[in-house]
Each structure stands twice: as structure tokens, then as C-alpha cells.
Amino acid sequence: MSAPTQNISQGFVGRTVNALEENAIALILGLMIVITFTNVVLRYTMNTGLVWGLEATAVLFAWLVLFGISYCVKTTSHLGVDALIIYFKPSTRRVIALIAGAICIAYAMLLMKGAWDYWANFANLPGTTGRIFPTGFEEKFLAKGWYEMNDVPLPEFMRFLEPMMNEGEAYEKFPRFLPYIILPIGIALLLFRFIQATVRIYKGTATGLIASHEVEDEIEALEAARVGGKD
Numbered sequence: 001m002s003a004p005t006q007n008i009s010q011g012f013v014g015r016t017v018n019a020l021e022e023n024a025i026a027l028i029l030g031l032m033i034v035i036t037f038t039n040v041v042l043r044y045t046m047n048t049g050l051v052w053g054l055e056a057t058a059v060l061f062a063w064l065v066l067f068g069i070s071y072c073v074k075t076t077s078h079l080g081v082d083a084l085i086i087y088f089k090p091s092t093r094r095v096i097a098l099i100a101g102a103i104c105i106a107y108a109m110l111l112m113k114g115a116w117d118y119w120a121n122f123a124n125l126p127g128t129t130g131r132i133f134p135t136g137f138e139e140k141f142l143a144k145g146w147y148e149m150n151d152v153p154l155p156e157f158m159r160f161l162e163p164m165m166n167e168g169e170a171y172e173k174f175p176r177f178l179p180y181i182i183l184p185i186g187i188a189l190l191l192f193r194f195i196q197a198t199v200r201i202y203k204g205t206a207t208g209l210i211a212s213h214e215v216e217d218e219i220e221a222l223e224a225a226r227v228g229g230k231d
Contacts, residue, residue, distance in 0.1 A: 017192060021071045028064045032057055052151040059152075059179045066186030071208065073193035080210030094201065097208045101198030104209065108191035109133070115183035122147055122177040124165060150175035 039053040050056075072078050085093055113134050117127035124145040128134035145165035152174040154161075162171055200206035 014196065017189065018074070021067055021074070021189065024067050025071065026061050028067070032060050032064070035060075037121060037172075052153060055151045059149075063179075063182045064187075066182050067189070070186065070189035070193045073190065073197055074204065076197075076208070076210060078210050080208075082208075082210075090207075093207065094204075097201045098198065100209060101194065101201055104194040105191065105198060108187060108194050111187045112184065112191055115187040119177065119180045119183045122175075122180050124177075145175065146178060147176040148177065149176055 035050065035053050039049045042049045072141065085096060088096065108182060110132065112218045113128055113130075113132075114127055116134075121141055121144045124143040126138040126141045129136045129138060146167075146169065150173065154171045154174050159170075162168060166177060167178065194209075197206065197209050201208065
């Protein structure tokens with residue numbers, strides 16, 4: 001139920017999103033390795049460490065997961081079950097895939113509302129009204145731009161944020177609205193990828209959203225080994 005999507009030509013927006021995801025994933029992995037390695041070296045050589053290292057790594061891992069979700073939609077790397085779908089003819093499978101795509105888009109839209117509503121107040125912005133789909137923006141809300149992380153310090157070059165986000169008061173730690181921004185960004189990328197994948201199914205350049213035969217190679221190898229053992 002999947003088709004390779006990496007070789008499909010894309011427009012400027014698609015190429016830009018690809019570059020954003022791939023570079024962000026590489027950068028995040030690099031930062032996690034550097035921070036973790038530095039902590040290990042400091043711990044075993046100087047009996048100290050980066051106090052903020054664990055929290056920073058946890059945040060980077062969350063960023064990695066959210067970027068990875070949308071990237072895996074692009075590469076059809078998410079797993080799925082097609083035990084029943086394979087018995088339908090191709091035209092029926094296409095209809096089922098389009099329905100699945102529409103459900104995924106609706107689900108991503110719900111997630112987008114929740115992601116914005118959670119992050120917005122931390123950035124001194126209003127959340128949306130409406131229980132399911134947004135119907136507008138809140139008129140009254142509690143600005144939470146002053147909320148800080150527990151351990152990660154704020155670099156000096158980012159002090160310009162204080163008059164804009166914290167009413168001129170100094171931040172002792174990194175403000176939470178910055179790491180939390182991955183929520184609306186990550187879900188927006190997921191929504192974009194679901195729309196992109198569904199359009200490809202509609203155009204016939206892809207057959208599904210998932211990689212459903214992830215163990216085919218292993219099964220073939222085991223079968224070959226079994227046959228070889230009989231010989």
C-alpha cells in the first residue's frame with residue numbers, strides 16, 4: 001500500500017519543506033550527540049556535568065519525534081496493516097486510501113488546533129475558541145510568556161526577548177514558548193504531508209500512506225534459508 005515518494009518531482013514548497021525537515025533532523029541529532037558526549041566526558045574526567053544537559057536533550061528528542069512524524073509520512077515509513085485491503089481490486093484500494101487520507105487530514109487539523117491552543121498562551125497569544133474546530137480567537141487569556149524551563153539558561157544574545165515577552169523582566173532560564181513552538185510547527189508539517197500524500201493518491205502517483213510490507217525481506221530471507229537447508 002505504499003509507493004516511493006522520494007523520486008516524485010515537487011514544487012518549491014515541497015522542496016523547502018523537505019530541506020527543513022532533513023536539515024532539522026540532522027541538526028537535532030548532532031546537538032543531542034554533542035550534549036550527551038560532553039556530559040559523559042565531563043562526568044568521568046572532572047566529576048561534573050552540564051546541569052541543563054538532560055532537559056535540553058529531552059526537548060531536542062521531542063523536536064526530533066515531531067519532525068520525524070511528518071518526515072515518515074513523506075517517505076511512507078509509518079507501519080500499517082493491510083491484511084484485508086490486499087483482497088480488494090486496485091480501484092477499491094484507491095478509494096479506501098483516499099478515505100484514509102481524508103481521515104488523517106481531519107485528524108491532523110484537530111491536532112493543529114490543540115497544538116496552537118497549548119502553545120499560544122506561552123507566547124502571549126490567544127488560543128482558539130470552539131471545542132472541535134476553531135471558530136475564532138479568545139478575547140481574554142492568561143499570558144504565560146514568563147514561564148521558564150527548569151534548567152536550560154537563556155543565552156545573553158537572546159535578552160532582546162525580555163521586553164517583548166516578559167514585560168522587561170529578566171529571564172533566569174530559557175522561556176518555554178521557544179521549545180514549545182515545535183507543537184504547532186510539527187503538526188502543521190504533518191498536516192501538509194497528509195494533504196500532499198492524499199493528493200498523490202488521487203493523482204495515481206502513490207498507492208497508499210503506509211509501508212505495509214515491512215517484513216517482506218526478512219520473510220524471503222528465512223524462506224531462502226529454509227529451502228537451502230533442505231538441499
